[in-house]
Amino acid sequence: MDEHKTDVLKQTEQAKVDVTNNSDNQAAAARGAAVKKTAEEKAAFPYQLELAKQKAAQKADTTNLDSVAFDPTYKNPDGTLGANVVMSKEDAKAKGLTHYKADPSTINTVVAGMNDVQNKLNQLADVVNDPQKMGQVDAAVAAAMLAHGKGITLQFGAHGSSGSGGVGLDMSNVNEALYSRDVKKANQATRDFVAAYVGAHEAITQLPRLQTFGKSNRMTEKQMEAAQNLLPQPGDREFASQKMTSLQGMIDPLRKQIPHMPGAESIPSWMEQRQQRQVSSGGSNLGRAVLGNPTDFINRLVPSN
Numbered sequence: 001m002d003e004h005k006t007d008v009l010k011q012t013e014q015a016k017v018d019v020t021n022n023s024d025n026q027a028a029a030a031r032g033a034a035v036k037k038t039a040e041e042k043a044a045f046p047y048q049l050e051l052a053k054q055k056a057a058q059k060a061d062t063t064n065l066d067s068v069a070f071d072p073t074y075k076n077p078d079g080t081l082g083a084n085v086v087m088s089k090e091d092a093k094a095k096g097l098t099h100y101k102a103d104p105s106t107i108n109t110v111v112a113g114m115n116d117v118q119n120k121l122n123q124l125a126d127v128v129n130d131p132q133k134m135g136q137v138d139a140a141v142a143a144a145m146l147a148h149g150k151g152i153t154l155q156f157g158a159h160g161s162s163g164s165g166g167v168g169l170d171m172s173n174v175n176e177a178l179y180s181r182d183v184k185k186a187n188q189a190t191r192d193f194v195a196a197y198v199g200a201h202e203a204i205t206q207l208p209r210l211q212t213f214g215k216s217n218r219m220t221e222k223q224m225e226a227a228q229n230l231l232p233q234p235g236d237r238e239f240a241s242q243k244m245t246s247l248q249g250m251i252d253p254l255r256k257q258i259p260h261m262p263g264a265e266s267i268p269s270w271m272e273q274r275q276q277r278q279v280s281s282g283g284s285n286l287g288r289a290v291l292g293n294p295t296d297f298i299n300r301l302v303p304s305n
Contacts, residue, residue, distance in 0.1 A: 064089075065088060065261060066089055066104070067086070067088060067100065067101060068086055068100055068101075068259045069095070069097035070083070070098065071083060071087075071095070074260065077268050078272055083259075084257070084258075084259040084260065085259055085260045085261075086107060086259045086262070087099075104264075106214060107259055107264065108264045111258055113214065114258060114266060115266060116203065116206070118255070118267055119267060120200050121269070121270070123196045123199055123200070124193075124196040124200040124232070125244050127189070127192050128232050128241055129244065134189070135189075135237065136189035137189050137190050137237075138186060138234075139233075139235035140234075141190050142186070142193055142194050143233075144178070145179065145186065145190075146197065146198070148178065197234075200231055204230065207219070210251075211254060213257075230243065230247045230250070232244055252269065255269070
């Protein structure tokens with residue numbers, strides 16, 4: 001029995017060898033392997049194709065805002081060309097622009113801070129640059145309303161000073177009464193000026209942070225006093241518009257240094273808004289003169305003696 005089993009196993013192995021070595025069988029096996037390989041490649045092709053597309057898209061991605069470059073073709077609100085612009089490194093390279101690394105989150109924070117300041121300055125400029133409204137501002141009442149924020153404190157004792165053992169008296173009720181009285185006395189122009197001035201005063205305190213692009217917010221008392229003096233005062237009237245223009249001239253260089261970034265653009269200043277209105281109004285000086293006031297236009301045509 002053992003010999004018979006051994007013979008059967010040998011015959012079986014030989015049959016396998018014969019089948020393997022058979023040329024027809026080998027050709028069939030090769031064809032089968034080729035068909036299998038083709039099927040596997042076809043199945044894998046969509047995945048490989050999609051992977052190749054993703055790699056190509058990543059290589060050409062221009063949405064990753066990670067760099068700042070000076071783009072000479074960028075059009076500014078005032079019509080001039082050229083500004084720092086946030087873009088991808090690949091986009092900057094493609095345009096041949098010199099660029100440096102940037103943090104979009106930091107830029108967004110600086111833009112938001114500058115926009116807050118500019119918005120408050122714009123509101124003050126709306127009052128200051130309106131001769132009719134500024135002429136109606138009651139300087140005494142406006143100054144009194146602004147001074148109420150500091151309050152009145154009466155001191156009793158040696159030399160009237162707390163440092164010499166004096167005793168302070170709470171005058172908050174009196175302050176509130178005086179403030180209420182001044183508000184009732186104030187006309188609308190005065191109220192508009194005070195409201196805008198308070199906002200602009202707060203904006204001025206942000207100057208150190210803007211000058212250092214968010215890295216510092218320190219300001220000494222002397223610097224604060226100097227900054228406050230940049231603002232038009234209630235009694236300035238004719239001088240107020242000049243001071244407003246001077247202040248904006250100090251802010252503009254800072255604003256122009258901030259890169260333009262999609263979704264975080266700087267709001268136009270009141271000066272830029274004025275320029276935009278002048279450009280959009282169009283027309284000739286003659287047309288504007290006639291539309292403005294025909295009588296004045298005719299009078300200007302009459303030669304003076």
